[in-house]
Amino acid sequence: MPRKFQSQTKKQPEHDVIYQALKDMILFGDFIPGQPLTIMNLAETLGASATPIREAIRRLTAERALETQENRRVAVPHMTPALLEELDFLRLTIEPELARRAAPHVTPDEIDALERHDDELEHAINIGDVKLYMKANYAFHFTLYQRAEAPTLLKVAESIWLQIGPALRVGCGRFGTAKLTDQHVETTKALRNGDFDRVSTSIREDIIQGMDFVRHSLK
Incomplete structure (x- = not known):
């Protein structure tokens, strides 16, 4: 069961904590495409009042992670082949560039962190833990991308x-x-060798595999 998110932190406003919690639930598979969401249910799940839930929904709708339907209800958008092709194009355009820009700035300690994320991802594949796989995969990519200074x-x-x-x-x-292959070893190897072009290429190959997997699942 998802953990409760009370406003216990002094470092972040409650609406930011709730936004991040709901964002993580979308990123890591707590919801499925087309699933309707209600403020009441989210408030109960996250242990929050309606106001920060509404603000989080507003922000995530602006980011296209949620959509408002004709009846003014909120739902997780359905994935369509047309949308997938757009997202595929964007990923293949933006993420290899982020990797290319990040590569010269990644420190040895950060490569170690990337390898730990990759070990966790491999473990998730071996035990069939989907949520752990998705968390480790996200952590690997965005630990790298954050060094792009973009x-x-x-x-x-x-x-x-x-x-x-x-x-x-x-x-x-x-x-x-088990249908997924870990492509990240090539990325960390290229980082250690200072082969920055290969870093970008390996990320591109990883994206192609992941998007093909989603495309196949739509069929």
């Missing part, structure tokens, strides 16, 4: 991942994590 590109990439997350969760649930 906040606008990073924000677009985050929005894309929010839109992909629920569909990827369905694909993993349908076919299992």
Whole structure:
């Protein structure tokens, strides 16, 4: 059961804590495409009042992670082949560029952190833990991308991942994590060798595999 998110922290306003909690639920597969969400149910799940829930929904709707339907209800958007092709194009355009820009700035300690995320991802594949796989995969990519010093590109990439997350969760649930191959070893190897072009190429190959998996699950 999701943990309760009370306003216990003094470092972040409650609406930011709730926004991050709901964002993580979308990213890591707590919801499926088309699932309706209500403020009452979210408030109960997250242990929060209606006001920060509404603010989080507003922000996530602006990021296209949620959509408002004709009856003014909020739902997780359905994935369609047309939308998937758009997101595929955006990922292949933006993320290899983030990786290319990040590569010269990644420190040895950060490569160690990337390898730990990759070990966790491999473990998740081996035991069939979909949520752990999705968390480790996100952590690997965005630990790298954050070093690109390109906040606008990073924000677009985050929005894309929010839109992909629920569909990827369905694909993993349908076919299992054993269908996935860990492509990240090539990335960390290229980082250690200072082969920055290969860093970008390996991320591109990883994206192609992941998006093909989602595309196959739609069929």
